[in-house]
Amino acid sequence: MKDGYKLIYKRPKTLLSTRMHYCPGCFHSTIHKFLMEVIEELEIQDKTIGVCPVGCSVFAYDYLDIDMQEAAHGRAAAVATGIKRILPDRIVFSYQGDGDLAAIGTAETLHACNRGENFTFIFINNGIYGMTGGQMAPTTLEGQKTTTCPYGRETADSGMPMKMAEIISQFEKVAYVERVSCDTPANARKAKRAIKKAIEFQMQGLGTTFIEVASNCPSGWKCTPEESLKWLEEQVFPYFPLGVFKEPAKRRQ
Amino acid sequence: MGEITFMKGNEALAEAAIRSGLQGYFGYPITPQSEVIEYLAQQKPKHNYVLIQAESELAAVNMLYGAAGAGGRVMTTTSSPGFSLMQEGISYIACTELPCVLVNVVRGGPGLGTIQPSQGDYFQATRGGGHGDYYTPVLGPNSVQEMVDHVYLAFELADKYLTPVVILSDGAIGQMMEKVILPEPIQYKPNKPWATTGKTVDRERKILTSLFIQSEVMEKRNLKLQEKYKKIKENEVRFEEYQIDDAEIIVVAYGLCSRISKKVVEFGREAGIKMGLFRPITLWPFPLKQLEEIASKDRVKFFISIEMNAGQMVEDVKLAVLGKKPVYFYGRLGGIVPTPEETFNAIKEKLN
Numbered sequence: 001m002k003d004g005y006k007l008i009y010k011r012p013k014t015l016l017s018t019r020m021h022y023c024p025g026c027f028h029s030t031i032h033k034f035l036m037e038v039i040e041e042l043e044i045q046d047k048t049i050g051v052c053p054v055g056c057s058v059f060a061y062d063y064l065d066i067d068m069q070e071a072a073h074g075r076a077a078a079v080a081t082g083i084k085r086i087l088p089d090r091i092v093f094s095y096q097g098d099g100d101l102a103a104i105g106t107a108e109t110l111h112a113c114n115r116g117e118n119f120t121f122i123f124i125n126n127g128i129y130g131m132t133g134g135q136m137a138p139t140t141l142e143g144q145k146t147t148t149c150p151y152g153r154e155t156a157d158s159g160m161p162m163k164m165a166e167i168i169s170q171f172e173k174v175a176y177v178e179r180v181s182c183d184t185p186a187n188a189r190k191a192k193r194a195i196k197k198a199i200e201f202q203m204q205g206l207g208t209t210f211i212e213v214a215s216n217c218p219s220g221w222k223c224t225p226e227e228s229l230k231w232l233e234e235q236v237f238p239y240f241p242l243g244v245f246k247e248p249a250k251r252r253q
Numbered sequence: 254m255g256e257i258t259f260m261k262g263n264e265a266l267a268e269a270a271i272r273s274g275l276q277g278y279f280g281y282p283i284t285p286q287s288e289v290i291e292y293l294a295q296q297k298p299k300h301n302y303v304l305i306q307a308e309s310e311l312a313a314v315n316m317l318y319g320a321a322g323a324g325g326r327v328m329t330t331t332s333s334p335g336f337s338l339m340q341e342g343i344s345y346i347a348c349t350e351l352p353c354v355l356v357n358v359v360r361g362g363p364g365l366g367t368i369q370p371s372q373g374d375y376f377q378a379t380r381g382g383g384h385g386d387y388y389t390p391v392l393g394p395n396s397v398q399e400m401v402d403h404v405y406l407a408f409e410l411a412d413k414y415l416t417p418v419v420i421l422s423d424g425a426i427g428q429m430m431e432k433v434i435l436p437e438p439i440q441y442k443p444n445k446p447w448a449t450t451g452k453t454v455d456r457e458r459k460i461l462t463s464l465f466i467q468s469e470v471m472e473k474r475n476l477k478l479q480e481k482y483k484k485i486k487e488n489e490v491r492f493e494e495y496q497i498d499d500a501e502i503i504v505v506a507y508g509l510c511s512r513i514s515k516k517v518v519e520f521g522r523e524a525g526i527k528m529g530l531f532r533p534i535t536l537w538p539f540p541l542k543q544l545e546e547i548a549s550k551d552r553v554k555f556f557i558s559i560e561m562n563a564g565q566m567v568e569d570v571k572l573a574v575l576g577k578k579p580v581y582f583y584g585r586l587g588g589i590v591p592t593p594e595e596t597f598n599a600i601k602e603k604l605n
């Protein structure tokens with residue numbers, strides 16, 4: 001309390017004040033902030049190493065005040081594996097889009113999870129290739145229009161959207177899987193809590209932790225940020241339900 | 254003084270890596286080099302390096318990248334089809350300027366090819382191999398002893414120039430057993446202020462990337478790389494000469510072919526033909542100047558490059574000789590090792 005004002009919101013010190021390149025309303029920036037708040041709260045800035053993907057968040061290291069490595073498209077899980085194995089006492093995360101994690105990097109993702117690599121995946125599932133201009137992703141919904149499925153995704157052609165959280169939760173050595181979103185203040189708070197839990201579980205050495213964010217892409221979806229929230233609620237959540245898919249307590253002994 | 258023993262090339266290389274202070278190995282089995290990961294797996298309980306059998310060479314090379322960036326002394330080994338898969342990672346590692354060692358125990362290609370020895374990956378190894386303007390130092394061992402020595406050298410060069418270094422061996426050198434002297438283990442003390450180890454309060458954050466979206470910045474990084482390559486070319490050329498001083502016919506060969514060619518030179522000398530062997534040890538940087546000097550000698554009649562491929566290094570020999578003397582080629586393909594006899598006959602034909 002100072003001069004009658006109470007500080008109720010501030011930028012975490014771990015987040016640089018560089019102006020972000022993300023489109024207005026995009027959850028990438030929200031998740032960046034939550035992640036950096038968690039790193040600040042857990043006092044692990046000096047221990048954390050992040051891996052950037054190729055995708056809209058390719059420049060994440062411009063905003064996050066931590067050591068980071070840039071991975072080739074899809075290889076973030078392998079890069080994170082290399083870092084964590086050499087520096088097992090550090091906190092490592094990979095931050096990846098759906099094209100990165102679930103298309104070109106599927107093998108790296110699944111095998112890191114199968115080995116139970118003790119790092120945290122932050123998986124931004126926005127159902128589209130944001131960076132390259134809105135092409136179909138492995139997570140694009142049935143009937144959803146993108147530049148490479150202009151008449152809507154045909155599952156006869158392209159298969160069904162891949163439910164990564166559900167898939168990842170099958171792996172024995174994965175400790176924690178939750179799908180979150182940021183469409184409402186309540187969901188946003190849950191998202192941050194999930195990220196914090198994931199990092200804490202990593203600190204306890206419990207195995208792979210995987211946070212899927214049912215995210216948006218107003219630019220790629222060709223809608224306003226507000227409409228993107230409506231799309232999430234009406235179209236995305238029914239197919240990609242939010243919630244915890246796996247927790248340490250539920251691990252089989 | 255090291256330890257004298259009798260070992261297979263691949264295993265000697267693995268042992269040399271351990272003695273060099275190996276901190277991480279990431280690989281995927283492929284003949285004819287799987288003994289490396291097998292040996293490292295066997296020895297692992299005695300040491301504390303990281304060993305991962307990756308899900309693919311693509312994953313292996315990207316683990317290598319992450320581990321190198323975290324400051325580890327790290328290596329991968331593979332054979333030709335796997336080396337193709339690694340090119341993506343090598344390009345990223347070269348541009349990010351991280352030190353690591355990659356070994357290609359070459360087999361016959363293209364495609365799935367054969368598991369027999371070959372030198373068919375010379376172009377790929379000596380021209381960067383992946384996308385973009387980059388080179389990597391490339392060492393061409395011709396004995397089990399050099400499979401050992403080149404590991405030490407490769408790690409040293411990698412650290413000195415912050416670059417991936419390639420050891421270009423072949424299925425024969427990898428598989429054969431020879432006497433070898435294993436040097437004393439190194440107490441490796443890394444000094445890697447650029448490594449991503451966690452941003453402490455006393456320093457700025459470290460970013461390891463090959464992304465420079467503004468052309469001016471990307472050009473700068475490119476020029477920095479080119480400057481480094483110039484230094485490597487000036488300082489790191491290695492080669493070996495055998496009976497060159499009075500030679501009229503210069504046989505040029507590296508790796509396994511250099512051993513065959515030594516025999517060929519002896520055949521020549523016995524028959525009264527003045528032959529000599531020039532053996533590049535660094536395939537990149539290639540000993541261009543040294544070969545050009547030899548080409549300038551009046552006594553020299555011609556050069557002939559002996560290779561286990563369709564004629565790849567011969568292009569570098571031509572670049573070195575600059576048209577001063579004829580440059581011929583003899584080679585066998587598909588995993589066949591040329592015999593000294595057939596090679597000698599091929600050279601004699603050029604004499605007529």
Ligand SMILES: Cc1ncc(C[n+]2csc(CCOP(=O)(O)OP(=O)(O)O)c2C)c(N)n1
Nearest residue numbers: 054055056073097098099100128129130131
């Ligand atoms: C090997 C390779 N192939 C293709 C590309 C082009 N590319 C860059 S980002 C991207 C898709 C990114 O989509 P996603 O992972 O969903 O991230 P988003 O931008 O949606 O956050 C593609 C295909 C590339 N950089 N490298």
Ligand code: SF4
Nearest residue numbers: 022023026056130217
């Ligand atoms: S293109 Fe989409 S994912 Fe990328 S910044 Fe814009 S809204 Fe976000």
Ligand SMILES: [Mg+2]
Nearest residue numbers: 097098128130
């Ligand atoms: Mg996406």
